[in-house]
Amino acid sequence: MGFLSALLVTIAIVSASLIGLMIARRWHIKSDLEPQHEITDPYSQIVAMLFAVLIGFMVADAMQRFTVARQTVQQEASSLGNVFRLANGLPEQNCNQLKDLCAKYAHEVIDDEWPLLAQKQDSPKAWTIYKELWDHCTKYEPSTQRQSNAQNQLFESMMSLGDSRRLRVEALHAGLPAALWVVLVIGGVATIIFTYFFAARSMKVQVIMVAIVSLVVCLNLFLLATYDDPFSGDVTVTPSAFETQLKLFKLEGYEGKLTP
Numbered sequence: 001m002g003f004l005s006a007l008l009v010t011i012a013i014v015s016a017s018l019i020g021l022m023i024a025r026r027w028h029i030k031s032d033l034e035p036q037h038e039i040t041d042p043y044s045q046i047v048a049m050l051f052a053v054l055i056g057f058m059v060a061d062a063m064q065r066f067t068v069a070r071q072t073v074q075q076e077a078s079s080l081g082n083v084f085r086l087a088n089g090l091p092e093q094n095c096n097q098l099k100d101l102c103a104k105y106a107h108e109v110i111d112d113e114w115p116l117l118a119q120k121q122d123s124p125k126a127w128t129i130y131k132e133l134w135d136h137c138t139k140y141e142p143s144t145q146r147q148s149n150a151q152n153q154l155f156e157s158m159m160s161l162g163d164s165r166r167l168r169v170e171a172l173h174a175g176l177p178a179a180l181w182v183v184l185v186i187g188g189v190a191t192i193i194f195t196y197f198f199a200a201r202s203m204k205v206q207v208i209m210v211a212i213v214s215l216v217v218c219l220n221l222f223l224l225a226t227y228d229d230p231f232s233g234d235v236t237v238t239p240s241a242f243e244t245q246l247k248l249f250k251l252e253g254y255e256g257k258l259t260p
Helices: 004-025 030-088 092-117 123-138 144-172 177-195 203-228 240-249
Strands: none
Touching: 004 030, 004 177, 004 203, 030 092, 030 144, 030 177, 030 203, 030 240, 092 240, 123 144, 177 203
């Protein structure tokens, strides 16, 4: 959900909550509500506390998943950079081919796969290049101890690259299920409705309080929606780690051209 859409939805919900307050006040007059404050006050605290705990856990979990997704992308890009640099331990022809594949993989992830992540899809072409990287590392026959050591290190970097890539793809389907979103929405609505069972001496004061409660509920739900999907929305994990690696490739003297 974009910022403008979230703003419009928040305004609509706050307005609806205030309209609900006006309807509730017509249904229950102030003199009917005031004697019930001793009962409604503890119940409202229980409802608000349960909802706060529930959404607090959800937001914390979403932010943690967002952080893990960002770290996974950074690890994937770092492993790719290690493969690129370890290629220097191979013969010139194999070195150039492996570096070309590393650059090709980074470009594919940035240019083609990243837009697909927002649609919860990954790039088949990126998987093909990933397989080519593995094939190049496993089918190479080292002839010296230095080349053998380089190949062993390549295997470790490729395993790290593969693990990070799989975790990144799995993160596309780690969001909150629809059932939990329904529970959160119902909990938010219940919290707002419970404010109607109080009658402040000033109607203006109660309107402000109800507006603040509904605004806080909306902001928390918006925060959860923002961090729930790390690869879409206004706050996302970007491919900047791969872009940094491409810059480093050039700084380290790589001038190869991508193969079609």
